[in-house]
Amino acid sequence: MSWKDDLPAVRGKLLFDEPLAPFTWFRVGGPADVIFLPEDEDDLSGFLKGLDPAVPVTPLGVGSNTLVRDGGVEGVVVRLGGRAFAKVEARGESTIFAGAAVPDAILAREAAKAGIAGLEFYRGVPGSVGGACIMNAGCYGSETKDVLVEAYAVTRSGERITLSNADMDFSYRKSARAAKGDLIFTGALFKGRPDEPAAITARMDEITARREQTQPIREKTGGSTFKNPPGHSSWKLVDAAGWRGKPFGGAMFSPLHANFLINTGEATAADLEGLGEAVRADVKEKLGVELEWEIKRIGRG
Known part of the structure; x- marks a missing residue:
């Protein structure tokens, strides 16, 4: 019997031998043995706890900076989506929470609406919050390490953990902690500074115009x-x-x-x-x- 015949019960979706090309911006790549689309964090945690530890697990966000090889991906690819991982919530003292599936540009937009400055650079980052945590995403002189308060993740064994900015051990385009490969980020808390929404939006518009003129974004x-x-x-x-x-x-x-x-x-x-x-x-x-x-x-x- 294959390990695919003995997977833990889930409330989300399990897709077998599903092509990954539609999940990436390059639109290339072979199939995943299994794609798991968890319903929420409880579903993700329970699945990982019950999954054979020998089965590889690979998180995949919006696939903006991922190249999937033609032979596909071994084991389980976990893709977070849906409302449970797409929540954005402004909190006190110029902080804002975003789920791992939230596109970076949406995080920037919602921060601007809430009068939280300092996250404008995310308007120019083609990815999602989970990926930003993994690779210390940034552009135009700012990086994730400059605004992250803490990140939330589930380990390969299903344990939920909270990591401080220091725990992430950020460097240029890298988190040494994330690079260990045993985490699936579910969300993060960011801190900016107060400013007028109109002023923040104007700065984001400048970033958008600059990207459109200098990058092949389409x-x-x-x-x-x-x-x-x-x-x-x-x-x-x-x-x-x-x-x-x-x-x-x-x-x-x-x-x-x-x-x-x-x-x-x-x-x-x-x-x-x-x-x-x-x-x-x-x-x-x-x-x-x-x-x-x-x-x-x-x-x-």
Whole structure:
């Protein structure tokens, strides 16, 4: 009997051998052995407690910075959605709670409505709150570590925990605690500062305009492909190596922003990852700089 025949009872949904491409911005990738869509945090906790510890578990948010390989993902992919994980609630003293499934742009918008400044940068982050916790998401000079009070998660064994900002051990595009791979974030509490909603909204409008002018936000992309190496901008390195707008199978680095990998229509995950690796090797050879992936690549090759 397969482990898939002995899964814990759930109130949410279990999908078997479900393609993951529709769950990601790149629109590529093979199937998950199982996708679990929990009804709420109790459902998630109970499922993880009852799941065979040998079965791999992979959280997947809105898939904005995730490349799923063509062979699909082993074990259970957990995707949080629905009302239980999409709650946003302004609280006292310029704090605001957001569930893990809340898009970062929605968090920014709701903070502005509540007169909470400091979270405007999330308007330019293409992801959700859970992903922001995992990778210390940020842009335009601000990061998650600057505004996070605490994060809430369920461990692989089903235990619910609360992590302080210090517990997260943030660095550039990384939480060392999250990198251990044993957590599924369910929400987070953020703190900003008081300001007039109109002033906050005006600053967010500037961010939106800047993104639309400089980033291929309407393409099948995954946001920034590579982290910025110390002292360098990744887009400048990709550009200098001659890869801006150069086709590679169905993949390309955007002519508009050379650090945005895009699926031009019929790319496979192998095309996209292969292009990224070719660019890394070329930049290393020509410019002597090591590029590190910012996009998370998961699954069987």
